Amino acid sequence: MFGAFGKQETPKEMEEILNDTITPQELEKFEKVYMKELKDKKCVTAKTQFEYAWCLVRSKYGADINNGVKIFEGLCKDDPDNKRDHIYYLAIAYTRMKDYTTAQKYVQAFLEIEPNNMQVMLLDEHIEKELNKEFKKDAAIAGGALLVLGGLLGVGFALAKKYHDKKKPDEEVRKNEPAN
Amino acid sequence: MNENFSRISRLIKSKIDDTIDKISIMSAPYSYSYIFKYIIIGDMGVGKSCLLHQFTEKKFMASCPHTIGVEFGTRIIEVDKQKIKLQIWDTAGQERFRAVTRSYYRGAAGCLMVYDITRRSTYNHLSSWLTDTKNLTNPSTVIFLIGNKSDLESTREVTYEEAKKFADENGLMFAETSAMTGQNVEEAFLETARKIYQSVQDGRLDLNSAESGVQQKQPQRQGRTSLTDDTQTNKDNCSC
Ligand SMILES: Nc1nc2c(ncn2[C@@H]2O[C@H](COP(=O)(O)OP(=O)(O)OP(=O)(O)O)[C@@H](O)[C@H]2O)c(=O)[nH]1
Ligand SMILES: [Mg+2]
Numbered sequence: 218m219f220g221a222f223g224k225q226e227t228p229k230e231m232e233e234i235l236n237d238t239i240t241p242q243e244l245e246k247f248e249k250v251y252m253k254e255l256k257d258k259k260c261v262t263a264k265t266q267f268e269y270a271w272c273l274v275r276s277k278y279g280a281d282i283n284n285g286v287k288i289f290e291g292l293c294k295d296d297p298d299n300k301r302d303h304i305y306y307l308a309i310a311y312t313r314m315k316d317y318t319t320a321q322k323y324v325q326a327f328l329e330i331e332p333n334n335m336q337v338m339l340l341d342e343h344i345e346k347e348l349n350k351e352f353k354k355d356a357a358i359a360g361g362a363l364l365v366l367g368g369l370l371g372v373g374f375a376l377a378k379k380y381h382d383k384k385k386p387d388e389e390v391r392k393n394e395p396a397n
Numbered sequence: 398m399n400e401n402f403s404r405i406s407r408l409i410k411s412k413i414d415d416t417i418d419k420i421s422i423m424s425a426p427y428s429y430s431y432i433f434k435y436i437i438i439g440d441m442g443v444g445k446s447c448l449l450h451q452f453t454e455k456k457f458m459a460s461c462p463h464t465i466g467v468e469f470g471t472r473i474i475e476v477d478k479q480k481i482k483l484q485i486w487d488t489a490g491q492e493r494f495r496a497v498t499r500s501y502y503r504g505a506a507g508c509l510m511v512y513d514i515t516r517r518s519t520y521n522h523l524s525s526w527l528t529d530t531k532n533l534t535n536p537s538t539v540i541f542l543i544g545n546k547s548d549l550e551s552t553r554e555v556t557y558e559e560a561k562k563f564a565d566e567n568g569l570m571f572a573e574t575s576a577m578t579g580q581n582v583e584e585a586f587l588e589t590a591r592k593i594y595q596s597v598q599d600g601r602l603d604l605n606s607a608e609s610g611v612q613q614k615q616p617q618r619q620g621r622t623s624l625t626d627d628t629q630t631n632k633d634n635c636s637c
Contacts (some may be wrong), residue, residue: 268497271497335461
């Protein structure tokens with residue numbers, strides 16, 4: 218009875234995750250912890266960095282997402298045990314910023330380590346869809362140009378042909394006239 | 398060249414998918430009157446993602462990696478002849494996600510709190526999960542306690558009776574489920590929805606507040622202008 222729902226909603230499920238944004242208050246909460254550690258100890262624990270970066274990636278603002286990316290890039294080196302999470306969030310971050318080509322690189326890096334991860338496969342599907350949309354746009358422009366070119370060539374051929382065949386139709390008309 | 402070819406084949410495939418989508422939207426009644434937000438919480442490995450998957454896809458995932466952050470699923474169900482869309486946030490149980498996943502609790506109408514009947518530690522942590530839920534949701538949020546992996550009877554560490562007592566003491570609904578066999582999975586999600594719907598009917602839940610976790614859709618079909626009329630007729634219909 219409900220079987221039909223799952224499949225069709227799949228792409229939208231990823232969209233829900235990508236569209237989900239954090240409230241400014243929530244973000245501020247984690248920012249405060251991060252800034253405090255930075256001030257007091259000059260070095261922030263991996264846990265605090267991770268939490269703040271995750272919140273940044275969920276922000277409405279591109280600048281925040283960018284800052285999140287920087288932290289996750291650092292964490293890939295400094296906290297290699299959880300690299301899987303960091304790569305995932307880098308892919309999410311670039312997808313949210315609509316840099317699908319970079320996002321896809323992270324997705325592929327993830328799938329090399331964990332080929333059947335559902336979360337990442339769904340993200341991959343979403344990125345493919347967006348890349349196809351971009352490709353469609355490009356194709357439409359290229360296709361449009363081809364059509365114009367084709368059209369011009371077509372007209373050219375038609376004219377040439379008409380000129381070349383000019384006599385034939387006339388003859389035919391003449392031939393037909395007596396029959397009328 | 399090769400890449401372009403695969404792009405084109407993907408393009409064709411996506412066109413076909415789009416068309417199929419359009420056809421099914423036209424033919425199936427996808428409209429619904431309410432959206433309920435759910436969260437699924439509990440220790441790592443208790444089977445939260447498997448429960449969600451069993452509920453939305455009717456399938457069991459034997460090997461399932463730890464969730465990163467959150468996962469999301471939806472399904473449209475029917476309660477009292479009303480179509481309800483469940484939007485389900487499945488949170489990661491690993492400790493390092495805990496602080497941030499708390500931001501997903503806000504505005505949940507239903508909360509499925511899961512432990513694993515074969516691992517007592519996951520049961521012992523329930524009070525901490527419950528504290529989080531009480532602090533971060535509102536009083537009308539329906540909490541359903543789930544003892545998962547009921548198919549593993551031979552390695553059970555928590556009895557039904559003990560958990561039932563805990564649930565009763567804390568005013569929680571309760572069932573033992575198996576995401577593997579599907580036992581009681583449907584029931585847990587649906588009974589939560591029924592209880593939420595009941596609160597809506599009784600006016601205990603403020604639909605205008607974002608915190609309630611319930612959104613009401615404007616009725617879309619012809620001749621249905623007032624939802625109060627709708628619910629009224631439904632009540633009449635259902636008093637059988
Ligand atoms: N036998 C049995 N195994 C189950 C059941 N539910 C889940 N499992 C298994 O338990 C493991 C963990 O399940 P998940 O759904 O990934 O657990 P989770 O709660 O989502 O874990 P996190 O994402 O880390 O929080 C998987 O290997 C599942 O196959 C069940 O009902 N019975
Ligand atoms: Mg999970």
